[in-house]
Amino acid sequence: MTDLTASHVQSTDVVPARSRFPIHIVVFLAPALAIYTLFSIYPLVDTIRLSLYTGDETGARSFVGLQNFSTLLTDPNWSGQFWNAFTNNLIFFAIHMVVQNGIGLGLAMLLSLPRLTGGSVYRTLIFLPTMLSVVIIGFIWQLMLNPLWGIAPSLLKAVGLGSLFGPWLGQESTALLTVSLISVWQFVGIPMMLIYAALLNIPDDLLDAATVDGAGPFSVFWFVRLPLILPTLGVVSILTFVANFNAFDLIYAIKGALAGPNFSTDILGTFFYRTFFGFQLQVGSPTMGAAVATAMLVIILIGVLIYLFGVQRRLQRHTF
Amino acid sequence: MKNLHSKAFRRRAGQLLATASVVAAALAFANAASAQTLTIESWRNDDADVWNTKIIPAFNKKHPNIKVQFKADPPTEYNAALNARLAGGTAGDLITCRPFDASLDLFKKGNLASVNDVKGIENFSDVAKSAWSTDDGKTTFCMPMASVIHGFVYNKEIFDELKLTPPKTVAEFHAVLDKIKTDGKYTPIAMGTADQWEAATMGFQNIGVNYWKGEEGRKALIEGKQKFTDKPYVDAFKELASWASYMGDGYKSQKYPDTQNLFTLGRAAIYPAGSWDVPIFRKQADFEFDAFAPPVVNAGDKCYISDHTDIAIGINAKSKNVEAAKTFLSWVASPEFAEIYANELPGFFPLSKAKVDVKDPVAAKFVGWRGTCESSIRNSYQILSRGTPNLENELWNVSAQVVNGSMKPEEAAKKAQDGLASWYEPHKK
Numbered sequence: 001m002t003d004l005t006a007s008h009v010q011s012t013d014v015v016p017a018r019s020r021f022p023i024h025i026v027v028f029l030a031p032a033l034a035i036y037t038l039f040s041i042y043p044l045v046d047t048i049r050l051s052l053y054t055g056d057e058t059g060a061r062s063f064v065g066l067q068n069f070s071t072l073l074t075d076p077n078w079s080g081q082f083w084n085a086f087t088n089n090l091i092f093f094a095i096h097m098v099v100q101n102g103i104g105l106g107l108a109m110l111l112s113l114p115r116l117t118g119g120s121v122y123r124t125l126i127f128l129p130t131m132l133s134v135v136i137i138g139f140i141w142q143l144m145l146n147p148l149w150g151i152a153p154s155l156l157k158a159v160g161l162g163s164l165f166g167p168w169l170g171q172e173s174t175a176l177l178t179v180s181l182i183s184v185w186q187f188v189g190i191p192m193m194l195i196y197a198a199l200l201n202i203p204d205d206l207l208d209a210a211t212v213d214g215a216g217p218f219s220v221f222w223f224v225r226l227p228l229i230l231p232t233l234g235v236v237s238i239l240t241f242v243a244n245f246n247a248f249d250l251i252y253a254i255k256g257a258l259a260g261p262n263f264s265t266d267i268l269g270t271f272f273y274r275t276f277f278g279f280q281l282q283v284g285s286p287t288m289g290a291a292v293a294t295a296m297l298v299i300i301l302i303g304v305l306i307y308l309f310g311v312q313r314r315l316q317r318h319t320f
Numbered sequence: 321m322k323n324l325h326s327k328a329f330r331r332r333a334g335q336l337l338a339t340a341s342v343v344a345a346a347l348a349f350a351n352a353a354s355a356q357t358l359t360i361e362s363w364r365n366d367d368a369d370v371w372n373t374k375i376i377p378a379f380n381k382k383h384p385n386i387k388v389q390f391k392a393d394p395p396t397e398y399n400a401a402l403n404a405r406l407a408g409g410t411a412g413d414l415i416t417c418r419p420f421d422a423s424l425d426l427f428k429k430g431n432l433a434s435v436n437d438v439k440g441i442e443n444f445s446d447v448a449k450s451a452w453s454t455d456d457g458k459t460t461f462c463m464p465m466a467s468v469i470h471g472f473v474y475n476k477e478i479f480d481e482l483k484l485t486p487p488k489t490v491a492e493f494h495a496v497l498d499k500i501k502t503d504g505k506y507t508p509i510a511m512g513t514a515d516q517w518e519a520a521t522m523g524f525q526n527i528g529v530n531y532w533k534g535e536e537g538r539k540a541l542i543e544g545k546q547k548f549t550d551k552p553y554v555d556a557f558k559e560l561a562s563w564a565s566y567m568g569d570g571y572k573s574q575k576y577p578d579t580q581n582l583f584t585l586g587r588a589a590i591y592p593a594g595s596w597d598v599p600i601f602r603k604q605a606d607f608e609f610d611a612f613a614p615p616v617v618n619a620g621d622k623c624y625i626s627d628h629t630d631i632a633i634g635i636n637a638k639s640k641n642v643e644a645a646k647t648f649l650s651w652v653a654s655p656e657f658a659e660i661y662a663n664e665l666p667g668f669f670p671l672s673k674a675k676v677d678v679k680d681p682v683a684a685k686f687v688g689w690r691g692t693c694e695s696s697i698r699n700s701y702q703i704l705s706r707g708t709p710n711l712e713n714e715l716w717n718v719s720a721q722v723v724n725g726s727m728k729p730e731e732a733a734k735k736a737q738d739g740l741a742s743w744y745e746p747h748k749k
Contacts, residue, residue, distance in 0.1 A: 057425065148574060260514070262727075277403070281711075282712070283421060
């Protein structure tokens with residue numbers, strides 16, 4: 001009894017102290033919050049604010065509401081470029097989803113084979129391009145695909161397929177596909193690693209049980225492994241989506257900001273660059289550029305929301 | 321002996337130092353404002369060497385108390401980087417000026433100061449100043465430095481081997497190209513369309529002046545008296561389109577450095593050139609090369625050249641060293657600078673009225689055309705690239721497409737015209 005009262009007295013002593021404002025939480029949150037606010041939230045909000053203004057030739061800005069957006073979407077000179085960039089960006093994304101994530105999944109499956117020798121060597125080699133600079137990637141691939149002194153035409157000629165070669169990076173019909181595949185080559189390591197990690201997490205007894213029940217390798221993959229790595233595939237998809245709709249560097253490195261031929265490789269990132277910074281004789285417009293950037297933000301936001309509410313909520317996470 | 325010597329030396333050095341410091345201290349008051357460092361913003365990173373070892377030392381001989389620093393960005397990033405630095409207040413004192421609207425825009429935003437009162441500006445003609453003056457011509461905001469001239473550079477050894485003579489007319493030009501093509505050993509024309517500007521600048525603007533008669537056509541276009549769909553422009557696109565069959569394998573993904581290498585490795589006979597290529601070829605080509613002017617349509621026609629005002633230098637209006645910057649600009653306007661610039665960077669031709677001896681024979685040939693042909697500048701640069709769609713971008717796009725064969729010359733002309741007519745009043749009718 002005395003014990004109880006003692007502890008009771010003690011706790012009443014402590015409670016007022018605890019109910020005070022928990023300063024330590026603020027202290028712990030402050031650095032991250034300050035940096036994030038300063039370098040991420042503030043620029044984002046300011047970009048949106050800027051997109052509601054227009055600048056005249058002296059640089060003075062005036063508020064115009066949503067006029068920049070209506071120009072972007074209704075003026076044929078702007079909307080044509082915008083939708084062209086958007087469509088190209090969708091194709092760019094689709095190629096990544098199918099090829100990059102498909103191959104990534106395949107490679108992860110191969111890597112997780114139990115009797116594979118030298119797995120870590122392959123893993124490192126395949127992941128290596130991801131860590132290289134885009135400028136280097138662009139340069140190397142342009143050199144390899146160069147019709148004058150590239151290795152691609154000579155290799156094809158050596159096996160008698162020389163007629164198959166074309167200036168792929170320079171043709172309207174193939175340029176976007178080629179650039180996308182170069183990007184796939186560079187980044188295939190990321191889905192591979194993520195999926196590989198997910199595959200390793202699946203307990204062997206599940207696979208063994210499936211095998212004992214008479215499932216072949218294909219059924220094991222389709223009915224056991226794939227459902228178990230679906231959450232990871234979801235994460236990979238959304239990462240691909242965000243990265244692709246923010247992409248700019250590779251296209252800029254290979255095709256320049258005018259993203260030729262005939263804007264066939266123009267994606268939202270390069271379109272934004274031209275608008276914001278200008279190009280050759282085109283004088284850049286920070287306000288119109290901010291409108292394009294905001295439009296990109298909205299597109300990415302819609303994509304992420306579709307994923308969050310349409311896909312992620314239906315995914316079941318399994319813990320073992 | 322040695323000791324004595326060094327003692328004497330030391331004493332003398334000490335005296336010298338003392339005098340120097342007294343003088344320096346005395347001057348420090350007077351000079352506090354003028355012993356400064358000027359920073360030059362430029363896109364000519366290729367020329368950094370020449371600036372640092374030739375131009376700036378020559379300037380310092382006359383003005384030892386003004387330090388000058390040359391800071392260059394890659395050409396494609398210059399405009400963006402400069403604008404960002406100007407906005408942030410960290411741009412250099414001297415700003416290398418792109419021609420026409422990019423610089424006019426800077427002036428209107430108050431980033432460039434007027435140079436009307438800078439000594440030496442009187443050394444330049446109105447045409448030379450036009451690229452860096454307000455539309456009414458009253459205020460000039462950059463000191464003109466140099467222009468570049470278009471033409472064709474050819475491999476003399478290949479021409480000798482195939483017994484060819486430099487063509488004067490378009491018909492002769494095609495005869496030469498056909499001969500090189502039938503011989504089969506060399507690529508007749510070194511040009512690619514991957515970078516797009518090559519087709520527009522080295523192609524369309526290079527040969528075009530002969531079709532639209534230089535300044536006459538350029539001004540008519542600005543006044544709205546001519547359209548891109550008129551015969552001269554369509555003909556220029558047609559001629560450009562005909563080059564495709566003479567160009568190298570896979571020219572569609574051939575970039576500018578590829579083109580340069582194709583020529584300097586001796587694999588191509590003719591190179592549609594900008595004069596700025598001359599110093600590069602001088603370094604890289606181990607064969608003799610020469611140049612011919614853009615061929616005229618009919619023998620005996622008056623010839624025109626694209627003599628494009630390309631580079632100038634202005635003062636950052638927010639610079640703290642305006643006086644020193646003005647001193648530097650006056651020096652840039654002097655014949656001494658013109659002489660150094662023309663010969664250290666053959667291919668960039670001074671715009672000042674001073675007579676300058678260009679020593680490089682090929683560069684001299686380019687500049688010699690000024691005497692025999694009429695000079696003009698690129699037709700998309702003045703006023704016409706102010707709207708959306710941007711005419712210069714459109715010309716890059718359609719010129720490359722015409723050569724690629726994905727657009728007919730008439731379609732290219734129509735696209736350029738439609739784009740222009742969509743925003744430019746004189747063309748709206």
